[in-house]
Amino acid sequence: MKPLVAIVGRPNVGKSMLFNKLCGQRLSIVEDTPGVTRDRLYAQCEWRNRTFDIVDTGGIEPGTDDQILSFMREQAEIAISTATVIVFVCDIKTGMTASDQEVANMLLRSGKPVVLAVNKADQTGRENPDIYEFYNLGLGDPIAVSAVHGHGTGDLLDACFEFFPPEEEEDSEDDVVKVAVIGKPNVGKSSLVNKILGEERVIVSNVAGTTRDAVDSFFENDKGKFLFIDTAGMRKKSRVDDRIEKFSVLRATMAIERSDVCLIMIDAQEGVTEQDTKVAGLAHEAGKACIIVVNKWDAIEKDGKTMDKMRQDVMRDLSYMTYAPIVFISALTGQRVDRLFELINYVNNQAAMRITTGMLNSLLADATARVQPPTDKGRRLKVYYMTQVGIKPPHFVCFCNDARLFHFSYQRYLENQIRSTFGLEGTPVRLTVRERSEKEG
Numbered sequence: 001m002k003p004l005v006a007i008v009g010r011p012n013v014g015k016s017m018l019f020n021k022l023c024g025q026r027l028s029i030v031e032d033t034p035g036v037t038r039d040r041l042y043a044q045c046e047w048r049n050r051t052f053d054i055v056d057t058g059g060i061e062p063g064t065d066d067q068i069l070s071f072m073r074e075q076a077e078i079a080i081s082t083a084t085v086i087v088f089v090c091d092i093k094t095g096m097t098a099s100d101q102e103v104a105n106m107l108l109r110s111g112k113p114v115v116l117a118v119n120k121a122d123q124t125g126r127e128n129p130d131i132y133e134f135y136n137l138g139l140g141d142p143i144a145v146s147a148v149h150g151h152g153t154g155d156l157l158d159a160c161f162e163f164f165p166p167e168e169e170e171d172s173e174d175d176v177v178k179v180a181v182i183g184k185p186n187v188g189k190s191s192l193v194n195k196i197l198g199e200e201r202v203i204v205s206n207v208a209g210t211t212r213d214a215v216d217s218f219f220e221n222d223k224g225k226f227l228f229i230d231t232a233g234m235r236k237k238s239r240v241d242d243r244i245e246k247f248s249v250l251r252a253t254m255a256i257e258r259s260d261v262c263l264i265m266i267d268a269q270e271g272v273t274e275q276d277t278k279v280a281g282l283a284h285e286a287g288k289a290c291i292i293v294v295n296k297w298d299a300i301e302k303d304g305k306t307m308d309k310m311r312q313d314v315m316r317d318l319s320y321m322t323y324a325p326i327v328f329i330s331a332l333t334g335q336r337v338d339r340l341f342e343l344i345n346y347v348n349n350q351a352a353m354r355i356t357t358g359m360l361n362s363l364l365a366d367a368t369a370r371v372q373p374p375t376d377k378g379r380r381l382k383v384y385y386m387t388q389v390g391i392k393p394p395h396f397v398c399f400c401n402d403a404r405l406f407h408f409s410y411q412r413y414l415e416n417q418i419r420s421t422f423g424l425e426g427t428p429v430r431l432t433v434r435e436r437s438e439k440e441g
Contacts, residue, residue, distance in 0.1 A: 003052040003164045005045075006083035008076050008107070010099040011059025013091040014119040017147035019043070019056035022157070042216045047157040050167060055079050060103050080106075085113045085163040087156065088139060093120045096133050104137040113163040116142045117156050122149060176218070176225040177348050180255045182283065183265035184275040188295040191331040192265070193217055193230045196340075223341035229255045256282055260351070260392070261289045261344050261426075268296045268310065268328070272317035280318050287393035289351040289427045290324040291343050298330035323419065325426055347426025351392045355422055360386045360396070367417040374407050381405035384436070386414075395430040403435045 007015045023043035041056040057076040080086055086107055090100050107114050118131050121144035134142040143159060145152035181189045197217055217228045256262055262283040266276050283290050292314060300306060311326055318324070325343055329336045364386050373381035382401040389395050396418070400406055415429050 002044075003050075003084040004082060005052060005054045005085050005087060005160050006057060006076075006079040007055065007087045007089060008057050008060060008080060008103065009089035010097070010103060011061065013059070013089045013094075014147045015059070015089050016056055018087075018089060018117070018119060018145065018153075019054060021147050021150055021153055022054055045157075048161055050161070050164065052084075052164065055083070060106070061099070077106075080110050080112065083112060084165070085115060085160050086110070087115050087117050087160065088137075089117050089119050090134055090137075090142075091120050092118045092128060092130050092144070095130060096136060100137065104139055108138065114139050115156060115159045115163075116140060117145045117152075118142045119145055119147050121152065122146045124151060176227050177261060177344055178227045178229065178259045179261045179263060179344055180229045180231060180259035180283075180288075181263045181265065182231050182256060182279055184267075184273065184279060187265045187267045188331045189265055190230050192263075192293070192295065192329070192337070193228050195331050195334055195337055196228065221341065224345055226341070226344065229259060231255045253282060256286050256288060259288060260348050261291065263291050263293045263340070263344075264324070265293045265295050266314065268294050268300050271310075272314055277318060280321055284321055284428055287428050287430065289347040289392070290321060291340070291347060291426060292318065292321070292324050292326045293340070294326060294328045295331055297328040298333050298335060323425060323427065323429075343426075350424050351394065351427035353394060353422065353424060354391060355388050355394070355418075357385070357387045359422075360388065360418075363417060363421050364398075364414075367414060371410075371413060374405055374410055376405055379405065381410070389432075390430070393428045393430055394424055395432065397432045397434055399434050399436050401435070403433045406433045 007019055009015050019041070023045050043054050043056075045052055045054045057079045060076045088104065088107055090096065104114075116134060116137065116139040118134050121128055121131065127144065131142050131144055143152055143156050145156055147153075181193060183189055197219055217230065219226045219228060264276070264280045264283060266272055280290070280292070294310060294314065300310075307328060310328070314326055315322055325347065327336060327339055327343060329340070331337065364383060368383060373383060375381070379402065383406075384399045384401070386396055386398045389397050398406070398414070411431050411433070415431055418424065418429060
């Protein structure tokens with residue numbers, strides 16, 4: 001396993017900005033509002049030819065009754081318990097506070113190695129004398145850093161590096177399937193991830209908008225290795241007035257981009273809403289393998305036809321995604337959650353399928369014989385041949401004599417023929433039309 005560095009501290013000391021600086025990407029939402037980071041957020045870093053994971057946590061408020069703040073404290077405690085080394089961030093501008101002392105005591109009790117980083121030391125040159133009071137925390141030498149400018153981050157990583165275990169052969173990540181869990185707010189995305197992982201990995205609260213970042217969780221079982229990306233619920237654009245919420249939608253869109261498979265979650269009690277069609281459309285447009293997951297199935301009164309009726313409703317409302325398998329689950333009780341792993345592997349393999357040009361052209365000959373290509377003013381469409389040029393999603397190019405004659409309906413017909421012959425279940429199919437003269441053909 002790779003070493004794990006956990007960044008902890010009280011709210012608004014600049015943990016997320018330091019996290020972004022160390023991993024070299026703007027992954028964590030940074031906003032001058034305490035409590036923006038709520039879940040644990042992971043990224044990969046490299047220092048001195050060694051890769052390791054780094055985790056950003058929500059600010060620790062030691063004595064709080066607020067539900068979300070106490071959840072955040074639990075998240076930070078889980079990060080501390082799994083970390084190889086802890087970076088405790090304080091703020092030189094506010095000086096050492098009682099909360100800092102309480103967090104330091106909590107870290108000392110954990111018995112883990114701690115590196116003390118004093119942030120916001122933005123001026124270069126001589127050392128700021130205010131740093132000396134942080135020796136009172138009993139955590140050794142404080143390291144002055146500036147998350148804004150990057151000063152001192154090398155010293156900080158050097159200090160962390162001292163606590164890394166000897167390097168062993170680390171697993172390659174090629175065989176990990178990345179799964180984005182997407183949907184509108186409060187549909188049960190975080191509950192599903194927690195059910196799969198068997199731990200409170202993501203904060204679950206029926207306050208819509210609890211998850212703000214896209215949170216990565218690694219999971220391995222006999223079906224394979226999976227990386228689940230729990231995303232913030234995507235609301236209607238008109239409701240996205242909060243700047244932090246705008247970042248969340250952007251982050252969820254990025255999560256779709258870097259995933260292999262999207263689980264599109266739908267609330268069984270509400271059915272497919274307009275917002276669900278937009279969320280599903282993002283995954284479809286991005287060309288991702290998709291599974292439609294109808295959650296909260298335990299809360300529905302059923303008779304013998306309930307599931308079939310719901311399946312028909314979903315197919316009707318998401319008519320552009322008839323290729324996606326539908327599974328009915330309950331993240332609360334765990335009903336049918338195990339089936340998801342086989343389906344994820346199945347649709348991921350379908351999206352990576354390669355079909356030889358020979359097989360495609362025998363299918364094309366059969367399809368054009370069965371349904372004649374369209375004509376216009378006496379000119380008939382001729383499709384010369386078809387070849388596959390890409391995977392994830394499968395992408396085919398058709399060469400023909402006149403692209404204007406290649407109507408959308410005929411493209412749809414050919415796509416359906418490809419699907420009925422080769423399967424390609426759970427994945428969109430791209431079909432590009434290219435024109436070439438009869439001499440070339």
